[in-house]
C-alpha cells in the first residue's frame with residue numbers, strides 16, 4: 103500500500119512523540135465564582151426543610167444532599183489532599199475519591215482519583231458538543247451508570263468589565279443564553295417520561311458548572327450505527343422511525359418542540375431501541391404564538407428556519423424527522439452541497455432525489471415530510487398513520503402520554519412551585535396565568551364537551567385556540583398548519599403552562615409525590631454566613647400565554663450579583679422509586695414492539711465479497727447476525743463499560759478550548775442572517791473547485807461516505823471550554839504494534855443488536871486487524887492511543903498541510919463562502935455554534951476546527967468467528983467524522 107496515498111503524509115510519529123502526559127484535570131470550583139441569573143429559576147423550599155438532606159436518598163425520595171464542604175474554595179483545598187473513601191466523604195460534591203471506591207474498578211492497577219458529583223463518580227468523557235462535554239459516571243451506591251452532561255457556567259468576570267467591548271458583550275450574552283438553554287434542558291429532561299426519550303436523573307449546580315445526569319444510553323449513536331451498518335433496510339428503519347414518531351408525539355402533545363432532531367441526537371440503547379437526547383434547543387410552543395429563534399442543525403433544518411420565518415414549532419421537528427428518515431434509508435442527507443449558499447438554496451427549494459431502491463411507500467412518506475411549505479407539510483398524525491409506518495404493524499405506536507383529566511381550580515401550589523426552569527416567572531405569576539387559562543371559555547368548553555365552539559380569528563391571539571375535534575382545519579378562519587389545527591382533546595398541547603403543570607403532576611405521582619422537589623439550592627460551607635436567597639425574581643417575559651423563545655433579562659428584575667455572589671447552589675433532583683401503578687403506564691421498550699425486534703435476531707452468514715467490489719458496498723451486502731441469548735446480559739459494545747484502566751491522556755495534547763469542531767447545532771442562530779450573508783456573490787472557484795484533489799480522490803474511492811461528506815464548515819462562533827485530555831491515554835505511537843498485542847484486553851464480543859456491515863467485519867484475526875488499524879491510522883495522520891479493546895483517536899487537521907483528509911477551514915474573511923478548503927464533510931451550521939439571538943450568525947471571524955475525537959474498537963462477532971471494528975465518536979464534526987470513518991474502513995480493507 104502506498105503510504106502517501108491521496109497525498110496524506112504517512113505516519114505522524116512526530117505527533118505521537120510529542121504526546122506527554124498531562125496532569126489530570128483538576129475539576130475544582132474556582133473561588134469567587136458566583137451564581138448568575140440562572141439561579142432565578144431555582145425557586146424552591148429552603149433546604150433546611152429537608153432534614154434528610156445529608157442522607158443519600160437513592161431509590162427513595164428526593165433529598166438535596168447538602169454537603170457542607172462540597173463546593174467553593176474550601177472544598178478545592180481539601181480536594182487536594184488524599185481523601186478517605188468513606189461513603190460520606192465520597193458523596194460530597196466535587197471531591198475526588200480514589201477510584202477504588204468505584205465498583206467498576208476491579209483490577210489492581212494504580213488508582214486515579216476521580217471526581218464525585220453528588221451521588222456519582224465521574225468517569226471518562228464519552229461525548230462532547232457545543233454545550234460541553236459528557237462523561238460517563240456511576241452511582242456510588244447502586245453502581246448505575248449515567249451520562250453526565252457538564253456545562254460551564256457563565257464567568258461572572260465577563261459581566262464586570264467596566265467598558266465591555268462588543269465582543270465581550272456578545273460572549274457574555276452567548277454564555278447567558280447557553281445557561282438558559284441548559285436550565286431549560288435540565289428542567290424538561292427531568293419531567294419527560296417516555297421510553298424513547300433520554301431522562302435526566304439528577305441535576306446539580308456548582309458555582310462553576312451544571313451537571314445533568316442522564317440515564318446512560320449504552321448502545322451508541324445512531325450515526326455510529328449507520329457507519330457500521332450502512333443505510334438501513336426499510337424494515338429496520340421503520341422500527342426506529344416509529345419510535346421517533348412516538349417520542350415526537352409525546353413531546354408535541356406536551357407543548358414541547360425539540361428543534362434539534364438529527365441523527366447525532368438519536369442514541370441506541372442496548373435493547374436496540376432509540377433514545378432521543380439533547381433538549382438544549384427545545385422550547386415550549388403554543389398554537390397561536392410563533393417562535394422566532396432560528397436554530398438547529400443546517401442539514402436537518404426546515405426551510406422556514408433558513409428564511410427566518412416565525413414558526414409554531416412541531417412543523418420544524420417534522421421536517422427534521424423527514425431528514426432523519428432519509429438518512430436512515432439512504433445513508434446520506436437529501437440536501438448537500440460544497441457551497442453553503444448553494445446548500446441553503448437546495449434546502450429551501452426542497453427538491454429531493456429518491457434513490458430507485460426506495461419503496462413507493464417510503465418515497466410517498468418522505469415526500470409528505472420534506473415539503474418546503476410548512477402549511478402543506480404533513481402533520482405528525484398523518485405521518486404516524488402513513489402506510490409505510492404501519493406496514494406489518496397493527497397501527498401507530500402510542501405516544502405514551504398518560505391519561506389526564508381536566509384541571510380544576512384551585513391549583514395545587516406544590517406543583518406550581520416546581521414549574522421552574524421555563525421562564526414562567528415566579529409562582530404567583532404562574533398561578534395567576536394558569537388560573538386564567540383554566541377559567542377561559544375555551545378551556546371550560548373543551549373540558550366539558552371536548553369541543554370549543556367559540557369564535558376564532560386572527561385577533562384572538564391571546565385567547566385560546568382553534569380547536570376542532572377532528573379534521574376541521576378548513577373551517578378555521580386563520581391559515582393554520584394542518585399539524586396544529588386539530589386537537590382531539592383538551593390535554594393535547596392546549597397551553598404550555600398546562601402541559602408543564604401536568605408533567606410536574608405526573609412526575610410527582612410517579613416519584614411517589616409529596617417529598618419531591620425539582621430544584622433545591624443549598625449554601626456552601628465557604629460562605630456559611632450567607633443566608634439562602636429565597637428571593638425570587640422573574641425575567642421580563644412577554645406576558646403569558648405567549649411563549650418567549652429568547653427571554654430577555656432586564657436590569658430591573660435581574661438578580662443582583664452582590665446578593666447572589668456568595669452563594670453557590672446545587673440543584674438536585676433525585677427520583678424516588680416509581681409506584682407500581684404509575685410504573686405500569688410505561689411498558690418497557692423492549693416489550694413494546696416485539697414484532698420489530700425480530701429484525702435484530704436474524705441470522706445470516708457473511709457474504710463473501712470480492713475486494714474489487716468492496717468500495718461499493720450497499721445495503722445488499724449487509725450482514726445479518728443473530729444475537730445470542732446472553733446478549734442482553736452482556737455489554738453490547740465494549741466502550742459502554744467504564745474502563746478499569748486509569749484515564750489515559752495525550753501528553754501535552756490538551757485540546758484547545760474552542761477547538762472541538764462538532765457543535766452541530768446552531769444555538770439561537772439566525773439562518774436568515776447566514777443566508778443573507780452567504781447569498782452574496784460567491785467566488786466561482788469556491789463553487790467549482792472547492793474540493794481539493796485529495797478529497798475528490800477520497801470520494802471516488804469511497805462512494806458510500808462521499809454522499810455525506812461534502813458539507814462545509816463555516817466559521818465557529820462558539821467556544822467550548824473542553825479539556826478532553828483526561829480521556830486519552832498514553833500514546834502507542836509507531837512502535838506500539840507488538841506492545842498493543844500484549845496489552846489490548848481480550849477483544850470483547852459484540853452481541854449485535856442488529857446487523858453488521860461487511861465493511862466493518864472480517865475473517866482476519868485480531869492481531870492482523872490491530873496491525874492494519876495502526877497502519878491506517880498512521881497513514882491518515884491520526885493520533886491514537888491504546889485503550890481497552892481498541893484505540894482512542896484524535897484527528898487534528900492541519901490547515902497548513904495541503905491534501906490532508908480534512909483541514910481546518912481558512913479563516914473566513916468575508917461571509918460569502920464559508921467552507922472547508924478540503925471539502926471536509928460537515929454540516930455548515932455545525933460551526934455557527936452558540937450565538938446570541940440578536941447577532942446574525944455567520945458574521946463571526948472565528949476559525950472553525952475540525953478536530954475529531956473518536957474511538958475504534960475491535961470487536962468479536964460471536965459464533966461466526968468474525969472480527970469487526972466499531973467506531974464511537976467523542977467529539978468533532980459529525981460528517982467529517984463519518985467521512986474519516988469511511989476512509990479508515992476503506993483503507994482497512996476488512
Ligand SMILES: Nc1ncnc2c1ncn2[C@@H]1O[C@H](COP(=O)(O)OP(=O)(O)OP(=O)(O)O)[C@@H](O)[C@H]1O
Pocket residue numbers: 228229230231232233234235236249251300316317318319320323366367369379380381382764765766767975
Ligand atoms: N444519555 C447519554 N448516554 C450516552 N451518551 C450520551 C448521552 N447523552 C449524550 N451522550 C453523548 O454525548 C454526546 C454529546 O451530547 P449532547 O448532544 O447532549 O451534547 P451537546 O453539547 O448538546 O451537543 P450539540 O452540540 O449537538 O448540541 C452525544 O452525541 C453522545 O455521544
